Amino acid sequence: MYNQTEIIKDTSELGAEGELVINMGPQHPATHGVLHLVVTLNGETIKKIEPHLGYIHRSIEKMCESLTYRQFIYVTSRMDYLSSHINNLGCALLVEKGMAIEVPDRAKYVRVILSELTRIASHELWLGAMAMDLGAFTPFFYAFREREMITDIMEDTCGARLTMNYIVPGGLMYDIHPDFQKKVKAFITQFKSKVNEYEDLVTNNVIFQSRTKGVGILSAEDAISYGCTGPVARASGVSCDIRKIYPYEVYDKVEFDEVLETAGDSFARYMVRVKEMNQSIRIIEQLIDNIPEGDFVGKTKNVLKLPKGEFYTRVETARGELGVFVVSEGGTTPHRIKFRSPGFSNLSVLNHIAAGSKIGDLMASMGTLDLVIPDIDR
Amino acid sequence: MTNEEIKEYISSIAPAATFDETGEWLNVLLEPAQLKPAMAALRTGMMQMNYLFCLTCIDFKTHLTMVYHLSATTHRQSIVIKSNLNREQAVIETVCDIWRTAEFLEREVFEMFGVDFTNHPDLRKLILEEDFKGYPLRKDFEDPINMIKL
Numbered sequence: 357m358y359n360q361t362e363i364i365k366d367t368s369e370l371g372a373e374g375e376l377v378i379n380m381g382p383q384h385p386a387t388h389g390v391l392h393l394v395v396t397l398n399g400e401t402i403k404k405i406e407p408h409l410g411y412i413h414r415s416i417e418k419m420c421e422s423l424t425y426r427q428f429i430y431v432t433s434r435m436d437y438l439s440s441h442i443n444n445l446g447c448a449l450l451v452e453k454g455m456a457i458e459v460p461d462r463a464k465y466v467r468v469i470l471s472e473l474t475r476i477a478s479h480e481l482w483l484g485a486m487a488m489d490l491g492a493f494t495p496f497f498y499a500f501r502e503r504e505m506i507t508d509i510m511e512d513t514c515g516a517r518l519t520m521n522y523i524v525p526g527g528l529m530y531d532i533h534p535d536f537q538k539k540v541k542a543f544i545t546q547f548k549s550k551v552n553e554y555e556d557l558v559t560n561n562v563i564f565q566s567r568t569k570g571v572g573i574l575s576a577e578d579a580i581s582y583g584c585t586g587p588v589a590r591a592s593g594v595s596c597d598i599r600k601i602y603p604y605e606v607y608d609k610v611e612f613d614e615v616l617e618t619a620g621d622s623f624a625r626y627m628v629r630v631k632e633m634n635q636s637i638r639i640i641e642q643l644i645d646n647i648p649e650g651d652f653v654g655k656t657k658n659v660l661k662l663p664k665g666e667f668y669t670r671v672e673t674a675r676g677e678l679g680v681f682v683v684s685e686g687g688t689t690p691h692r693i694k695f696r697s698p699g700f701s702n703l704s705v706l707n708h709i710a711a712g713s714k715i716g717d718l719m720a721s722m723g724t725l726d727l728v729i730p731d732i733d734r
Numbered sequence: 735m736t737n738e739e740i741k742e743y744i745s746s747i748a749p750a751a752t753f754d755e756t757g758e759w760l761n762v763l764l765e766p767a768q769l770k771p772a773m774a775a776l777r778t779g780m781m782q783m784n785y786l787f788c789l790t791c792i793d794f795k796t797h798l799t800m801v802y803h804l805s806a807t808t809h810r811q812s813i814v815i816k817s818n819l820n821r822e823q824a825v826i827e828t829v830c831d832i833w834r835t836a837e838f839l840e841r842e843v844f845e846m847f848g849v850d851f852t853n854h855p856d857l858r859k860l861i862l863e864e865d866f867k868g869y870p871l872r873k874d875f876e877d878p879i880n881m882i883k884l
Contacts, residue, residue: 410861418871580784580807583835594807601810666757666814668788668803679788681803692871694790704838733861 375403380718382411387722388485389729393706400714405707413733420693425451425525425660428693433519435697436731438478439673441470441514444523446671449604450680451525453669454662460651463527464605465643469540470514470522471605471671472636476547477506478674479629486626486723487558490567495557502550505543509536525660527653540644544637554630568622572709572721575620582708583701586676587632588725591617591624598672610642625724661688675699675726699731735781735811743780748772759803761814766800769817770827773802776815777832782806783813786833789840791847793873798824798847819849821872828854846871 376397382390390411396404416435420428429447433440445467452459484499507517512533514522522529533539558564574584579592589596597614599607615631617624662684670679676698683692702725710721737760744751748768754761764772776783788803802815819826828851830836840851841860848869851857859866868875 408860410863413861415870577784578834581834583786583833596807668758670787677787679803681788681790681801683792692790692792694788696788700838701835704835708834 374398382408387729388727391703391727391729391732395715395718397715400716402711402713402715402718405710405718407703407706409733411733412730414730416734417693417695421690424688425662425690428690429524430521432695433521434730435695435734436673436675436678436699436728437519438481438728439474439675439678440518440520441467441474441523442671442673443678444521445471445605446669446673446678446680448523448525449671450667450669450682451660451662454665454667454682454684455525455656455660457526457656458654459527460654461606461648462650463652463654465647466528466532466652467523468605468607468610469640469643469647470510472639473506473509473540473543475636475674476633477503477510479633480506482629482674482726483554483558486726487564489719489723490564492558492561492564495554498550498553498557502543502547505539505546509539509543512536512539524653526656527651529653531652532647537644537647540640544641544644547633547637551634559627559630565623567717568626568720568724569619571622571713571717572724573619573621574705574709578705578708579620582705584676584705585698585701586672586674586726587615587625587628588676588702588705590615591628591724592620593618596677598670598677602670604669604671606643607639610639612636612639622720622724625726629726659688661686662690670696673698675728675731676702695734697731697734699728700734703727703732735809740781740811740813744772744776747775747779757814759812759814761816763816763818766817766819766826769800769815770829773815773829773832776804776813781811782808784808784833786829786835786839787812789829789836789843791843791849791871793821793847793871795873797821798849800826800843800849802829824849825852826850827852830854845869848872 378395380393380395381387382392392408394406416431429444432443432447435443480499480503484496487495510520511517513536514520574592576592576594579589579594585596593616600614612635615628617628664684664686667682670677678698679696681694682690685691710718741753744762748764750765752763783804783806785805785807787805790801792799798819798821800817805812828840840854843849844857845859845862
């Protein structure tokens with residue numbers, strides 16, 4: 357952290373050229389959370405960006421070491437709170453893999469539908485917030501109009517609008533709401549008739565295009581080297597969709613395309629997310645009428661004990677690859693748990709893509725990385 | 735590539751490596767001194783492991799274990815590289831010149847476990863405050879204010 361005297365000292369050492377260190381955050385409206393960036397500027401050009409993390413660090417990995425395999429799932433909803441279902445799913449899959457628990461088909465279908473609804477809700481929020489960062493206020497309301505329908509569906513079925521805890525090892529906590537299918541279909545109809553409005557408002561907007569095209573370019577090699585995943589890497593042409601590479605649940609039974617762009621700039625990252633929403637709708641459409649009847653949770657023991665060993669599962673959240681790594685000593689709690697969070701790796705690329713550009717472009721570069729700070733700090 | 739071929743290849747770079755195939759992926763245990771050349775060979779040689787998707791450390795009370803999960807975007811085969819470190823003097827060479835993502839991940843391991851990464855360009859605390867004492871993810875860490883008893 358820099359205090360004022362250090363800033364003055366820094367500038368004096370650099371002579372005539374001059375260098376200005378500014379603190380962006382931790383209370384900055386465009387960082388969408390408590391992210392602190394120390395930006396070194398030369399005039400308006402960014403020389404270096406140093407993220408300072410930890411303002412919302414809750415030490416989730418340490419907490420999980422004292423929680424049982426049923427309890428630790430609830431904490432993970434608070435990591436990437438916009439993908440809470442998918443975080444829960446990653447942990448549930450790990451316990452099911454370790455203990456060889458059979459999951460009923462009904463639960464698998466509902467889990468995938470909820471994952472995709474979560475993905476759409478997350479991208480909707482990102483779309484509104486990202487456009488707002490760049491000065492366009494209106495898209496926020498358009499995006500939230502559709503997102504509201506999803507949060508209503510979540511409220512009915514999962515009992516919460518944001519930090520849902522619905523997926524448990526073995527299946528689901530309870531059965532879906534009787535209106536679930538009807539409401540999801542109503543949402544699909546609404547979304548399809550309104551998605552073109554985003555194109556008119558944002559995609560074809562000349563100001564938006566000139567602010568994002570050619571800004572924050574990330575090459576495919578760098579994306580892999582920095583460990584970027586999700587839409588950030590796919591916009592650079594890296595095929596990294598876990599749903600395609602290592603299919604889990606029923607993703608191998610549904611048809612969808614992995615959205616790839618090659619430009620690697622902020623506009624490409626924007627396009628990937630908008631197209632991904634349409635692919636998610638496609639997945640939901642194939643599943644919503646075919647949810648099998650039967651149990652919603654498989655038979656599990658009351659006390660879950662993972663055998664001694666190491667387990668790793670990965671799922672595709674709205675931000676990229678979430679890896680859950682558990683080292684078990686055979687007891688009821690994990691010996692060590694590590695969450696490979698997509699936001700952490702995506703943040704590490706920020707200095708690389710934004711250094712050399714103007715400070716105004718930092719908003720476009722950072723906005724399209726889609727950072728969720730609790731996911732980075734954990 | 736089969737596990738046998740990978741084992742043969744790694745043995746040719748690091749003769750002292752030991753293997754464990756009980757888990758999902760092939761686990762390779764290397765001496766800390768051999769880690770860097772072996773990693774460089776895995777990245778550039780036959781395997782082309784260009785994707786380091788997880789880097790972390792485990793405290794086994796008697797020793798620390800560094801764990802590197804490697805994969806490749808071409809053939810998608812994953813292997814796990816491990817290295818045991820002394821708890822009192824945990825020193826290992828950095829891999830962040832091979833995979834850029836390691837820079838932040840190693841900073842996290844540095845502050846949480848107290849592992850010293852030699853030749854790291856910017857080894858400072860990333861998440862914790864600068865004056866934080868102790869290594870919170872070690873098993874013997876005790877915080878008098880926020881107690882977590884294991």
